[in-house]
Structure formats: structure tokens, C-alpha cells
Amino acid sequence: MGHRQGLEERPGPPTSLDPELLEHIRECPCPCDHMGYGNYLDYQIPPCSGDLHAVTRETSFNAGPHHHQYHNVRDYRPHHPQYEYDSCSCSSASDTNRTTLRGPWCVCLVVCIVVATLTAGLGLPLAMNPPSEPLTQEQRLDLVRKLLKETPLIDGHNDLPWNLRKFVHNKLASLNLSAIGLEEPWAQSKWSQTDIPRMRAGLLGAQFWSAYVPCKAQHLDAVQITLEQIDVIKRLVEVNSRHLRLVHSAGEIRGVHREGMIASLIGVEGGHALGNSLAVLRTLYNLGARYLTITHSCDTPWATGQDTMTKEGLSDFGKTVIREMNRLGMIVDLSHASIHTAKAALNISNAPIIFSHSAAYSLCNTSRNVPDDILKLVAHNGGVVMVNFYAYHLACNVNATVADVVRHINHIRAVAGIEHVGIGAGYDGINMTPSGLEDVSRYPYLFAELLTDPEWSEEDIASLAGENFLRVFEKVEEVRDKWRLAEVLPLEEPGPRVDAGCVSSYS
Structure with missing residues (x-):
């Protein structure tokens, strides 16, 4: 299965889409669906051609024909001055160009995901585990x-x-x-x-x-x-x-x-x-x-x-x-x-x-x-x-x-x-x-x-x-x-003598 399989079944992003978001979708290496507008792998040919042996792809049939899971997905990242990635998997060994990943939409999405995760992670335990009641005396006993x-x-x-x-x-x-x-x-x-x-x-x-x-x-x-x-x-x-x-x-x-x-x-x-x-x-x-x-x-x-x-x-x-x-x-x-x-x-x-x-x-x-x-x-x-x-x-x-x-x-x-x-x-x-x-x-x-x-x-x-x-x-x-x-011997110091009038001469 080629990496472009199924692309003809899915339209490209709407032309009315915000240009910055459109550019982000076309170049973002993450597998997210971007609010239904698709992702980079749906709309782009990786900028690096050639042997992709460093990347493995698995198709999740349960999720539908267009849902792919990628390992080492960073190897598909395109080179763009607006983002920072590791060098492309099919670029030369000398390619060490790195910038900073600061795309506003990516940041927004990450923030949303973090907030949602924290809300679910904190709210659910509180709902499921209310503060326990103090033990009764019989329970303590x-x-x-x-x-x-x-x-x-x-x-x-x-x-x-x-x-x-x-x-x-x-x-x-x-x-x-x-x-x-x-x-x-x-x-x-x-x-x-x-x-x-x-x-x-x-x-x-x-x-x-x-x-x-x-x-x-x-x-x-x-x-x-x-x-x-x-x-x-x-x-x-x-x-x-x-x-x-x-x-x-x-x-x-x-x-x-x-x-x-x-x-x-x-x-x-x-x-x-x-x-x-x-x-x-x-x-x-x-x-x-x-x-x-x-x-x-x-x-x-x-x-x-x-x-x-x-x-x-x-x-x-x-x-x-x-x-x-x-x-x-x-x-x-x-x-x-x-x-x-x-x-x-x-x-x-x-x-x-x-x-x-x-x-x-x-x-x-x-x-x-x-x-x-x-x-x-x-x-x-x-x-x-x-x-x-x-x-x-x-x-x-x-x-x-x-x-x-x-x-x-x-x-x-x-x-x-x-x-x-x-x-x-x-x-x-x-x-x-x-x-x-x-x-x-x-x-x-x-x-x-x-x-x-x-x-x-x-x-x-x-x-x-x-x-x-x-x-x-x-x-x-x-x-x-x-x-x-250590073979410490019994101590033999004599105790103090006390004449109480009832001791023998052998004491």
C-alpha cells in the first residue's frame, strides 16, 4: 500500500481555509485530523523522495481506510524554516538543520489536548473517589x-x-x-x-x-x-x-x-x-x-x-x-x-x-x-x-x-x-x-x-x-x-563494701 493510497477519495482542504492553518495542515507531521480538515499525509507528497525504509506504516482497518498509524513519524517531517525537526530521514547525513516548532495552530491544538487531558484526569478521580468517611471506632478496633x-x-x-x-x-x-x-x-x-x-x-x-x-x-x-x-x-x-x-x-x-x-x-x-x-x-x-x-x-x-x-x-x-x-x-x-x-x-x-x-x-x-x-x-x-x-x-x-x-x-x-x-x-x-x-x-x-x-x-x-x-x-x-x-571477658571489679551489720567475714 503506497502512502498516497486513498487520497483520491478525499477532497483537499477548503480553499477558503485560513492560509496559515492551510499551510500548517500541509506541513504538520503529526497524525491528527485537524478538526476534520485532514493532515499532511493526506494532502502532501513527502518532500524527501527515495528510500523510506526508516519509516514503517501500519493501516488500522478498524478505523477506516484513511486512518494510518506511523512509527517514527518525525522521519516524514518536511524541512521548513518555521519549524524544528530532526533531519529528514532521506536527507544527507550532513543535514543537521534545526529550527523551532512554533506554529500557532499546533501550539493551540497541543494546549487544547493538554487541557482536555487534565480535565478528564483530575475530574474523573474526584468524581469516582470522593473524600473517604472517617473510620468508626469499631473499624479502627x-x-x-x-x-x-x-x-x-x-x-x-x-x-x-x-x-x-x-x-x-x-x-x-x-x-x-x-x-x-x-x-x-x-x-x-x-x-x-x-x-x-x-x-x-x-x-x-x-x-x-x-x-x-x-x-x-x-x-x-x-x-x-x-x-x-x-x-x-x-x-x-x-x-x-x-x-x-x-x-x-x-x-x-x-x-x-x-x-x-x-x-x-x-x-x-x-x-x-x-x-x-x-x-x-x-x-x-x-x-x-x-x-x-x-x-x-x-x-x-x-x-x-x-x-x-x-x-x-x-x-x-x-x-x-x-x-x-x-x-x-x-x-x-x-x-x-x-x-x-x-x-x-x-x-x-x-x-x-x-x-x-x-x-x-x-x-x-x-x-x-x-x-x-x-x-x-x-x-x-x-x-x-x-x-x-x-x-x-x-x-x-x-x-x-x-x-x-x-x-x-x-x-x-x-x-x-x-x-x-x-x-x-x-x-x-x-x-x-x-x-x-x-x-x-x-x-x-x-x-x-x-x-x-x-x-x-x-x-x-x-x-x-x-x-x-x-x-x-x-x-x-x-x-x-x-x-x-571479641572475647571480652567478664568484668571482675569488686563492688563497694557496705557494713550493714549483717554480713559475714567471707563477703
Whole structure:
């Protein structure tokens, strides 16, 4: 089929046509129909004769006998000083003449096509996709449930083991953790917010159980009480093995969560539990403890606690404790530590730290909470602040709500970043909970509330719920493994001696 086939069936452009448009039609290389007046290929013989092998033409029979599709159509462009094209395909290799394509009709047509395309492209999506309606609370809760099936919800602190000591003297034979919410003294206690049904309802994926030792036991029987509390945690998990599984690593948390179980971990609360001994620290780690809260509300001989106003922080032995924790793979917990202890630990630690149950000092200026300058150091360290639900530390009074928890989470996010905030409610160790977060069943409602804010994505919720803590735990394990490869030996510095009148001559 020749390129002029069918031209005798179509009249040329009207002689009354605007001369400029007529000239444009005769010379424009585009395949457009120019408002029904035809195109260059209908009315012209290409100015370059000879071999046209560089140009292929296909006839579209569905579009009619005069509708042709051309590839490399620019090879048909005529040379005209008013336009710019690449050199004609059948011109000599030396022909490099180029001018600018500025034909007014071509410009007009291009503009029209662009406007029409934009109108269709923008208008249609708006018509088909009106702004979506906000999700209902039940829809947000469904989304949270799906998220927490993929990411374990990890709570950094629960004091149920201390309640076991207070209420039943660590005797578990007659304890039914699936029903204690209906039994005394648990049912009426303001300190009791945890049992199996409520943990399941709260979609809890992993829980750090606190092996807490009161400050008054320091230099007395603190080590013994710590061992007894670790023992009761382990037995509690064994008795409730249908639901709980003791774990020791980040990988085990993920694996147990995939099995539908609640991963249980041990955290020792209070550096006085060490009895100033690195050997005791190593023993606690070997028994399963995976974090140590450096101080409680009291000082130790090597670290100052939250209520200390002096500028002292960690002693040389305290710094050695931090290094030995890094070597072991034990997480450094700075909740309850003084500002100076926290700064010193952040400066010494080679691994990320946590605040297992604290909130933002800028919103409530209690000594438990974390000031903004420390939040920035936590971000630099790679650590996580796990937000506590104690009403007085959230609102500085007893009338806290879910909104107060959200404010603290958002503040820590704004100062430190989304990667550095987590959850450490402190249930069973608090007697004033926020309205709406009364017990361990209520975590999903907190996440659903956060999802009302467009700043919070599903990925952000997963980070807050557990991914941030898992990242910290994995990094702590990475530092441990590197030190093992480097054959770093256990530290053997003796702790400070304290004569409390009840130590033997062999100490």
C-alpha cells in the first residue's frame, strides 16, 4: 500500500481555509485530523523522495481506510524554516538543520489536548473517589486487631509478681489466673488489673514481669527477695503454660507470638537487687532476667535514684555495671533513675537503653518522667521510652484519661521520633489508671484512639506497639554477640563494701 493510497477519495482542504492553518495542515507531521480538515499525509507528497525504509506504516482497518498509524513519524517531517525537526530521514547525513516548532495552530491544538487531558484526569478521580468517611471506632478496633496479629504488643512493665507476694505469699497452688478478677482480695483491689482473660482481650503479645524489691530491703535480703520473685514468675508461667511462655530473646518473642501465646520476660526492678555484686548480676541474667532497672526511688552505693537532687550519677562501679550489662546482653532500664544517672548511663552504654515505664516530664513534672533533653539523648542512643499509665504521672492528678496517654505519646514522638516510644503501662503496680485504660484489656482502645489522628499510620502503630522495643532488644543482642566474638571477658571489679551489720567475714 503506497502512502498516497486513498487520497483520491478525499477532497483537499477548503480553499477558503485560513492560509496559515492551510499551510500548517500541509506541513504538520503529526497524525491528527485537524478538526476534520485532514493532515499532511493526506494532502502532501513527502518532500524527501527515495528510500523510506526508516519509516514503517501500519493501516488500522478498524478505523477506516484513511486512518494510518506511523512509527517514527518525525522521519516524514518536511524541512521548513518555521519549524524544528530532526533531519529528514532521506536527507544527507550532513543535514543537521534545526529550527523551532512554533506554529500557532499546533501550539493551540497541543494546549487544547493538554487541557482536555487534565480535565478528564483530575475530574474523573474526584468524581469516582470522593473524600473517604472517617473510620468508626469499631473499624479502627478491627484494624488494630489485624495489626497486633502481625506485630506483638509488648508491655515493658507489670507488677503482678509483687501482688502475688503481697496477696498469696507466692503460693500459686490455689491461684487461678483466669479467674482472679472475680476472687478476693483481687476483685476489690485497686492494684489488680491483670489476669488471663483480660490479657487475651487486650491482645497482649509479650509482657515484662517485674521482679521488684523494695528499697528497704537494700543491704539486707534484697538479693534473696529478687531470687524469690524470679522464681514466682517462672512458676506462674509454668502453671499457665496454655497461655504464657517464658522467653529470653527478641527472636523468641516473635516466634511465641506467631504461635498465639503471650511471651513472658523477666525484668529486675532496682539496682539494690545486685547487692553490689557483678556475680549476682550475671546470675540474674542466667536465670532469665533481660533488663535491670538501675535504681528505684532510692540511691544505691553506685547510682542515684529519681528522688536524689544531687549532681551525682554513676560511680566508677556503676559504669562497670553498665558495661557488664552490655557484655551480657541485658537491657539497661533508666525508669526511676536520676537525671544525672540517666545521662551517665546513656553516655556509657554501647547498646540502646529503655525507660520501661515512664512518661514526658514536660507534660507532668514528676521525677519519674523524662525531660526533653534526655528524650533527645534517648533518640541519639537508639533507645525507647515506654509510656506509663499511672494517672498521677500523666495528668499530675488522679483524673487522667486516654487523651492524656495520647498526649504523652505524641510529645515523646515529637521530641525523640516515632522510633523511640513504646508502651510500659505498669499495671498491678499502680492504683490510679486513666479513664478508658482501666486494665490490660484496654490496649486496643488506646491504639484505636491514636488512629483518629491522620498523623498516625498503621506502620506507626506497629512501631509503638512492639517493633521499637524489638529493635532495641535485637541491637542489645547484637552488641553482646560482637563482644563475645571479641572475647571480652567478664568484668571482675569488686563492688563497694557496705557494713550493714549483717554480713559475714567471707563477703
